[in-house]
Structure formats: structure tokens, C-alpha cells
Amino acid sequence: MVWAMSKSETILLVDDQPENISIMIEALHSLYTLLAATDGATALERVAGDPRPDLVLLDVMMPGMSGHEVCREIKGDPVTRDIPVIFVTSLDAPDDEARGLRIGASDYITKPISPPVVQARVRAHLDLKRAREQLQSQNTALEERVRERTAEVVQAQKERVESLKHFADAMAHQIRNPVMSIGGIAGLLLRKTPEDSPLATYAEAVREDSLRLESLVGVISEYVSLSAEPFREVQINGLVESALNKARGFADSSGQDLAVESGLQPALVKVDERIMVTAMAEIIINAMEFAGEERASLTIRGGVGMFGDELAEAGLSGSAGRRYGVRISDAGPGIDREVLPYVTDPFYTTKAQGAGMGLTKVKRVICDEHGGTLLIESPAASSENLSRPGTSVTFDLPLA
Known part of the structure; x- marks a missing residue:
């Protein structure tokens, strides 16, 4: 059964007593699209159907499949587990309420129901559901933006590193050649100069420093080349x-x-x-x-x-x-x-x-x-x- 199809939000009413469903219809029909079921199996069909309810008002004591079992099925399905379930029952002991909440119910309303209370509870949980969905949507959009921005940053970093690598390679080439020439000339001076000449001491110092500088250029080139390729x-x-x-x-x-x-x-x-x-x-x-x-x-x-x-x-x-x-x-x-x-x-x-x-x-x-x-x-x-x-x-x- 379906009532008020023009309403944007859909409530599923589940109770084995038609008179109880009638009371809830009277309280809610002007506000929401209503679906009804008088047993657990039909309730699960409605939950999985189209339109899928935004909230379920569920009786606990029903023949066959109890309300607790229906709630477990709803909460155990990844597709339907976010649908709020409010138990509507004559069981009012604290242990009964605690059991329902442990199963996954969002709230607990005792019979006989008060229409203003039902309306307020339903509205509150629908607002919470909508807020969660909006937050999830915003989180999804934010995560996507973060992924996009991270990819942009990583790509920019790769381009900068590649540019630095090319610069370092070019610099190393430009420095290494004259340094090698300086070292070669210093070595030639050493061979042409008497060992006891001060010039030999200077030439040896120049040769050693040129070798150190050449080694340093190689170290810098190696450091820049340490950019990771695909893992x-x-x-x-x-x-x-x-x-x-x-x-x-x-x-x-x-x-x-x-x-x-x-x-x-x-x-x-x-x-x-x-x-x-x-x-x-x-x-x-x-x-x-x-x-x-x-x-x-x-x-x-x-x-x-x-x-x-x-x-x-x-x-x-x-x-x-x-x-x-x-x-x-x-x-x-x-x-x-x-x-x-x-x-x-x-x-x-x-x-x-x-x-x-x-x-x-x-x-x-x-x-x-x-x-x-x-x-x-x-x-x-x-x-x-x-x-x-x-x-x-x-x-x-x-x-x-």
C-alpha cells in the first residue's frame, strides 16, 4: 500500500495490526509518502524495492519474523543499513529499549503513540539522515579534490625535479670539463717542474683541489639523479x-x-x-x-x-x-x-x-x-x- 505519492520523503510503516498502521497514517500522510507492510517478509521487500524508504517505523512483536529480526536484516545489508529504523512497540522496559538500540535502531517509541511525538521523532531522524548524506557527499567531493590536487602537486614536483636534474647535468658538464683541464695542466706542471720547486707544491695543491671538485660535481649529479622511477x-x-x-x-x-x-x-x-x-x-x-x-x-x-x-x-x-x-x-x-x-x-x-x-x-x-x-x-x-x-x-x- 502507498499513500501521498507526491511527497519527497518515504516512510515505511510495519505493524501486524492494521489499526496501528491507520493511526500512523493519520499522523504522517500529509507530510510524507507512506508505504505499509503487515509482516516482516513484506517489510524487507518494501525496503529493497522502489521507492526505497527513507525511514522505517517498525513494530517489534509480530508473528513470524519479529521486528528485531527485520532490523538485523536491514542493518546487515550495505545497501540499506543507513536507513533509520524506529521501533514502535508496547514493550517499555529499559532492557527492551537497550536491546533494540544494540541491534541498530535509531530510536524507540512506545504505544499508544502520540502523533506529535511520532512526527517530531521522524522529522529529527530524517534531518539527521539528510545531514549525514550531505556530509558524505561533501567528503566524497573533498576527497576527489584532494586526489586531483595531490596529483597536480606530484606532477609539478616531478617536473621541477626533472628540470633540476637537467640543470644539474648541464652544470656538471660545464664545470667538469674546465676542472679536468685545470687538473691536467696542474699535472703537466708537476711533470715539468723540479720537485723542490715551490711551483711544484702549488701545482700539486691545484691538482688535488681539481680532483675534489670533480668528485663533488659527480656527487651532486648522483644526488639529483635519485628521483624514483615507477615502483x-x-x-x-x-x-x-x-x-x-x-x-x-x-x-x-x-x-x-x-x-x-x-x-x-x-x-x-x-x-x-x-x-x-x-x-x-x-x-x-x-x-x-x-x-x-x-x-x-x-x-x-x-x-x-x-x-x-x-x-x-x-x-x-x-x-x-x-x-x-x-x-x-x-x-x-x-x-x-x-x-x-x-x-x-x-x-x-x-x-x-x-x-x-x-x-x-x-x-x-x-x-x-x-x-x-x-x-x-x-x-x-x-x-x-x-x-x-x-x-x-x-x-x-x-x-x-
Whole structure:
């Protein structure tokens, strides 16, 4: 049965007693389109039909399917669960009302009904439903705008990075050629000048500085080239092994042994493999350089969700979604308290050689290119009683 089809909002009245339905029709017919059902099965057909009701006034005590069962069905269906259900019943005990609310009812009206109360309750819940729908619509529109704006920002960032990369490449080319010429001329002077001549000392200084400048240009070019390409799925164990192989090349050239204890839970991560291998290798090589011994010992651990609490506690909980946590620890001398805050700054170094860009590149790859977090810790920063406290580098990667 349908009444007042011209009304914009539709109410479903469900009661096994026709006289009760008549009372509710009298109270509401001038305000809403009304549907009626005298049993639970018919009520569910009406809820799933067209027009779909905006609100259901539902009797609890009905033969066959009870009002509680009907409410459970409505709330269990993703299509209909947002329809407000108001129980209309002679059961007025607090436990009965609480049970109905737990099932998912929005409100509870006791019989005999008061038309003004029914009208007020129905209007209030329809207004709430409309407000929720408007808010959801606004949220959807806002989320879409955020996605569009984020895509615009990402694209603009990519274009800026690409422009910077081209500029750095051009600058490197323009600087490298004259620097190499200066170094070559200085070398020629060295060969033509007696060793005890002051000119030989000056020529050697010029040659060494030209080599340092040439190396620095290369470091800057490499840093700019660390822009991520499209990510792909990679096994974490293979990723770490590639980084270790790259670091072993450094170990061979420096005459060091590299001992690694690994405990990685198998998982697929989604990264730019090229630059991530570079970043991990930089962490390992940095540990080897500071080891100060012929044998460098590392421990590498990782797993899904590992170290997330520690990163969050350090105020580094910006990563979104499920992540794979990695920690690379060494048994070296550690990092001084005064030095630790600056180790990822560009060109900051306490070593006699090197440009001081290793951990800067690590931060660029993990944080900027992969949206991760990076935490560098050393007991030496808080304790002066440990002879070889070591350093740990903790970071997270996006899961595939």
C-alpha cells in the first residue's frame, strides 16, 4: 500500500495490526509518502524495492519474523543499513529499549503513540539522515579534490625535479670539463717542474683541489639523479642482498671483511629498486667506514609492521598504510651526541675524506622518494660509558 505519492520523503510503516498502521497514517500522510507492510517478509521487500524508504517505523512483536529480526536484516545489508529504523512497540522496559538500540535502531517509541511525538521523532531522524548524506557527499567531493590536487602537486614536483636534474647535468658538464683541464695542466706542471720547486707544491695543491671538485660535481649529479622511477614489487631479501653485494665491492677495495647477521621476514615491498639498493648500500658502507677495524659486523632485521611504534614515538609516524620496517645495526664506535642531529645534512662530515652526502642520499631516497621514515640512533648520543655502542638506522618501506 502507498499513500501521498507526491511527497519527497518515504516512510515505511510495519505493524501486524492494521489499526496501528491507520493511526500512523493519520499522523504522517500529509507530510510524507507512506508505504505499509503487515509482516516482516513484506517489510524487507518494501525496503529493497522502489521507492526505497527513507525511514522505517517498525513494530517489534509480530508473528513470524519479529521486528528485531527485520532490523538485523536491514542493518546487515550495505545497501540499506543507513536507513533509520524506529521501533514502535508496547514493550517499555529499559532492557527492551537497550536491546533494540544494540541491534541498530535509531530510536524507540512506545504505544499508544502520540502523533506529535511520532512526527517530531521522524522529522529529527530524517534531518539527521539528510545531514549525514550531505556530509558524505561533501567528503566524497573533498576527497576527489584532494586526489586531483595531490596529483597536480606530484606532477609539478616531478617536473621541477626533472628540470633540476637537467640543470644539474648541464652544470656538471660545464664545470667538469674546465676542472679536468685545470687538473691536467696542474699535472703537466708537476711533470715539468723540479720537485723542490715551490711551483711544484702549488701545482700539486691545484691538482688535488681539481680532483675534489670533480668528485663533488659527480656527487651532486648522483644526488639529483635519485628521483624514483615507477615502483615495482621486489622481494625484500633480494633487495638487501643486492645492497650487500654493492657494499662488498667497497669492502674488497678497502681491505675490510663484512660480517652480516640477517633476520628478515619474507615480504614483497614496492620500491624503485635502483635507488633503494643505492640507499641501503650507503648505510652499510657508512657503517664500514666508521668501524675502524678490518672486520665490520652488521645486523639486519626486518618485518611487516616492525619498529613502527619506535618510529612513532620518535615523532616519525608520517608513513601511511602498512609498511615493512628495517633496522641495520653496526658494532662500531657510535656517533657523538653533538654530531647525531646533523648526519643527514648535505655536505656534513666528520671524516677526512668524502663529500658528506651519503646519509643525505639515504634520507632523500627513503623519505622523499618513498614516503618513508628514517631514524638514526646511537647509544653514544646518550651514554659515554660504552666503548663500541654501535649505531642503528631504522626505516620503513611500502608493502606491495
